[in-house]
Amino acid sequence: MNNPDTLTDQETSRPSGLGWEEFSREVVEFFASIKLAMFLFIAIAMTATIGTVIQQGERPEVYIKEYGEEAYRWFVRLGFIDVYHTWWFTSLLGLLCINSLTCFYKRFPAVWRSMRQDKVSVTLPFIKGMKQHTELSVSSSQEQTAAQMVRLFAEKGYRVLAKKDAGEVTIYATKGIMGRVGAHMAHLSATVIVLGGLLGSSYGFQEFGVCLEGQTYHIPRGNFDLRVDKFWIDYHENGSVKSYNSTLTVIEDGASTVTKTITVNDPLVHKGIWFYQSSYGDAWDQIEVARVNIKDKSTDKVVKTVDLEWKKEQTVEGLPLKITMTDFVADFAFNSTEKKVFSKSAEHANPAVRLAVDEHNSVQATPWIFYHYPDLFEVKDSTYQFELVGYQPKKFTGLQIAKNPGINVVWIGSTMLVVGMTLSSFIYHRRLWAKIIPADTGVTVHLGGTTHKSQIDFQKEFKKLTDKIQA
Amino acid sequence: MARSLFLFDMTFWLYLAALGLYIAYLFARRPTMELAPAGHPSGGYEDRDGAWAAQLGQVATLVTVFGWIMNTLALTTRAYERMEHSGTFAPWSNQFEAMSYVSWAIILGYVLLEYRYRIKAIGAFVVGIGFIAMGAASLLPYRYQTAEPLVPALNSYWIYIHVSVTLTSYAAFAMAGGLGIMYLLKERAERKGSRSRFYEAFPDLETIDELGYKAIMIGFPMLAFGIILGAMWANYAWGGYWSWDPKETWSLIVWLIYGAYIHARMTRGWEGHRAAVYAIFGFLMVIFCFWGVNFLLSGLHAYA
Numbered sequence: 001m002n003n004p005d006t007l008t009d010q011e012t013s014r015p016s017g018l019g020w021e022e023f024s025r026e027v028v029e030f031f032a033s034i035k036l037a038m039f040l041f042i043a044i045a046m047t048a049t050i051g052t053v054i055q056q057g058e059r060p061e062v063y064i065k066e067y068g069e070e071a072y073r074w075f076v077r078l079g080f081i082d083v084y085h086t087w088w089f090t091s092l093l094g095l096l097c098i099n100s101l102t103c104f105y106k107r108f109p110a111v112w113r114s115m116r117q118d119k120v121s122v123t124l125p126f127i128k129g130m131k132q133h134t135e136l137s138v139s140s141s142q143e144q145t146a147a148q149m150v151r152l153f154a155e156k157g158y159r160v161l162a163k164k165d166a167g168e169v170t171i172y173a174t175k176g177i178m179g180r181v182g183a184h185m186a187h188l189s190a191t192v193i194v195l196g197g198l199l200g201s202s203y204g205f206q207e208f209g210v211c212l213e214g215q216t217y218h219i220p221r222g223n224f225d226l227r228v229d230k231f232w233i234d235y236h237e238n239g240s241v242k243s244y245n246s247t248l249t250v251i252e253d254g255a256s257t258v259t260k261t262i263t264v265n266d267p268l269v270h271k272g273i274w275f276y277q278s279s280y281g282d283a284w285d286q287i288e289v290a291r292v293n294i295k296d297k298s299t300d301k302v303v304k305t306v307d308l309e310w311k312k313e314q315t316v317e318g319l320p321l322k323i324t325m326t327d328f329v330a331d332f333a334f335n336s337t338e339k340k341v342f343s344k345s346a347e348h349a350n351p352a353v354r355l356a357v358d359e360h361n362s363v364q365a366t367p368w369i370f371y372h373y374p375d376l377f378e379v380k381d382s383t384y385q386f387e388l389v390g391y392q393p394k395k396f397t398g399l400q401i402a403k404n405p406g407i408n409v410v411w412i413g414s415t416m417l418v419v420g421m422t423l424s425s426f427i428y429h430r431r432l433w434a435k436i437i438p439a440d441t442g443v444t445v446h447l448g449g450t451t452h453k454s455q456i457d458f459q460k461e462f463k464k465l466t467d468k469i470q471a
Numbered sequence: 472m473a474r475s476l477f478l479f480d481m482t483f484w485l486y487l488a489a490l491g492l493y494i495a496y497l498f499a500r501r502p503t504m505e506l507a508p509a510g511h512p513s514g515g516y517e518d519r520d521g522a523w524a525a526q527l528g529q530v531a532t533l534v535t536v537f538g539w540i541m542n543t544l545a546l547t548t549r550a551y552e553r554m555e556h557s558g559t560f561a562p563w564s565n566q567f568e569a570m571s572y573v574s575w576a577i578i579l580g581y582v583l584l585e586y587r588y589r590i591k592a593i594g595a596f597v598v599g600i601g602f603i604a605m606g607a608a609s610l611l612p613y614r615y616q617t618a619e620p621l622v623p624a625l626n627s628y629w630i631y632i633h634v635s636v637t638l639t640s641y642a643a644f645a646m647a648g649g650l651g652i653m654y655l656l657k658e659r660a661e662r663k664g665s666r667s668r669f670y671e672a673f674p675d676l677e678t679i680d681e682l683g684y685k686a687i688m689i690g691f692p693m694l695a696f697g698i699i700l701g702a703m704w705a706n707y708a709w710g711g712y713w714s715w716d717p718k719e720t721w722s723l724i725v726w727l728i729y730g731a732y733i734h735a736r737m738t739r740g741w742e743g744h745r746a747a748v749y750a751i752f753g754f755l756m757v758i759f760c761f762w763g764v765n766f767l768l769s770g771l772h773a774y775a
């Protein structure tokens with residue numbers, strides 16, 4: 001840095017005392033240091049890579065298969081399977097917040113002061129010691145030169161202060177302090193964003209809902225009901241998917257209030273709760289229609305094929321039968337302790353339906369029949385054998401349901417970050433000092449200037465200014 | 472589709488020609504001149520050029536501008552084709568288009584830089600990177616080069632702004648990386664006391680350093696903006712603004728790397744050599760974020 005006064009870290013060693021004052025100064029010094037900031041930036045960057053290489057939040061088998069058991073145990077110990085929520089990663093983020101806040105606390109007051117008032121009187125060696133400095137001979141009088149320079153600086157957008165003492169005039173001109181303010185705005189923004197994130201994770205929620213067409217679901221946290229009217233998929237001409245759509249209706253106190261068709265990039269927002277189109281699939285505990293072949297056991301011939309609708313009793317024409325489809329599972333499994341049938345996954349791996357059969361008003365049975373194993377069970381005493389030969393699955397739409405009360409805080413922080421960084425990038429703080437000293441003919445102007453960055457631009461501007469003064 | 476691909480091809484050849492011309496410009500004979508005092512370049516750098524160099528330099532600039540116009544045409548044609556096909560136009564919707572867009576932004580940045588600072592020697596490096604981006608794009612298999620309709624997750628207005636802002640910041644970092652390489656070359660030549668005319672067209676070290684810093688200062692807020700736009704999009708599309716998906720994590724990593732850089736520059740000793748090495752390192756990380764992540768890691772951002 002070529003800035004003669006301040007801004008750089010002045011990590012001078014002080015005699016260490018035991019007093020509270022010294023201690024707190026040391027602490028502020030430590031937490032406001034740029035070295036710590038650099039360390040944190042790099043440390044966060046390096047640890048963040050872990051989670052992009054090792055899959056996060058998977059089941060243990062996945063890691064064991066890929067890395068082995070020993071490695072997996074280490075992963076768990078070090079938190080590598082959920083890096084971004086480990087205590088050490090969160091601490092790094094917390095430290096960065098403390099670091100930037102302390103930096104603000106320590107350095108912003110100086111920026112604030114120089115916004116209101118700045119040091120005008122400086123010594124001649126101070127000006128000569130600046131990176132940009134020049135000495136000009138001007139033939140007009142001291143007052144004229146001073147007036148001309150003040151006008152020139154003001155025209156260029158500088159804030160100008162002048163002072164006259166003991167035969168010499170000192171002019172101070174400054175511009176671009178907003179660049180500095182911007183940097184500090186960026187420093188505050190980090191904490192605002194993190195706070196918004198905390199607010200969201202403490203008071204918000206994120207859930208996944210599997211919803212069937214035509215059903216109504218209660219949303220307890222919003223105290224309203226949601227009906228899924230329809231789900232469908234649109235396609236492009238070439239057969240690729242164009243969009244997934246669900247039509248949703250909000251029902252409050254029994255009355256429909258809002259209806260909206262959501263797609264992947266267009267959620268429904270109601271009372272701060274967001275409903276996103278997230279996935280879709282075939283339901284595992286319900287179907288629309290089942291096609292069942294009815295065979296005569298004695299001849300082993302299909303005598304009838306019926307399409308059964310979900311939970312609707314159907315009288316089979318020409319046969320003394322009434323059949324109802326009462327249950328469906330996509331992946332049949334039996335819990336022997338509870339004596340219950342359930343679907344062991346959402347995959348349609350071993351689909352089965354349960355029928356309620358009423359034959360001649362005499363035989364009553366509720367057999368499970370299997371798509372893949374048509375001969376597994378038979379209904380005793382019945383003349384008929386039933387076979388599941390096909391079915392039409394019921395689509396579900398997967399809705400992501402989320403509420404994030406911290407979101408607006410995050411956006412405020414983000415705006416501060418972008419605005420602050422942009423200000424600090426495109427506006428640079430520069431200061432000029434000039435002393436006008438009477439000479440044999442006219443005056444001598446000593447002009448010096450400093451900036452904390454954009455040296456070449458400043459050099460150009462400085463040259464233009466000196467040319468103007470000389471002219 | 473054929474039309475835009477033809478224009479992309481033309482762009483590639485023009486950039487190659489421009490690169491060749493800029494390199495020739497560096498090798499062209501220059502009248503020996505007295506050394507300007509450090510930090511105070513005497514006037515424009517063009518003043519140092521001999522007759523041959525001046526002409527080569529002019530042609531190089533012309534070809535670059537022409538190439539850039541071709542690049543613009545290619546992108547707009549692609550946008551039009553996309554519009555006809557699938558109703559969205561963003562000509563940066565797959566890896567190929569994104570890279571063509573990055574080279575477009577790099578070359579635009581370079582032309583502006585040359586216009587403003589009148590330093591042609593940088594062309595050999597920065598146009599070089601723009602050319603490599605374009606070249607790498609054209610080496611992608613054909614199926615990556617065509618304009619397939621967007622998958623539903625990407626089919627949104629957000630793609631226009633989020634992707635273009637992020638890619639533009641990459642272009643700024645590419646520029647800084649090119650300047651870093653240039654700095655190291657020039658520095659080595661100075662250390663060896665080389666008086667080769669090749670290096671005479673180079674601006675002085677301080678200027679190269681400062682320009683590299685400026686490029687990063689443009690890229691840094693832009694990347695922040697791009698990441699935040701991505702977060703807003705994610706909030707709109709996926710039910711959460713941040714999900715630590717590899718691409719977004721990597722862009723954050725890149726941003727943090729440059730954050731360390733801008734703060735390091737405030738401490739003594741982080742200008743010049745170290746800054747140049749760091750800018751090159753940062754650019755390599757950008758390349759990984761842009762390419763590596765798409766091909767090596769999985770996630771929501773895998774375009775193809």
Ligand code: HEM
Nearest residue numbers: 032033034037096099100103180183186187190421424733
């Ligand atoms: C948390 C994320 C941070 C962000 C986004 C950030 C951003 C920025 C930006 C954009 C600038 C302006 C750079 C320039 O003008 O060249 C800046 C300057 C600065 N930063 Fe940070 N910074 C962060 C953290 C920190 C931390 C932790 C420190 C602790 C020492 C720090 C110390 C400084 C200092 C001293 C300046 C110069 C201020 C001035 O010009 O008056 N920053 N920062």
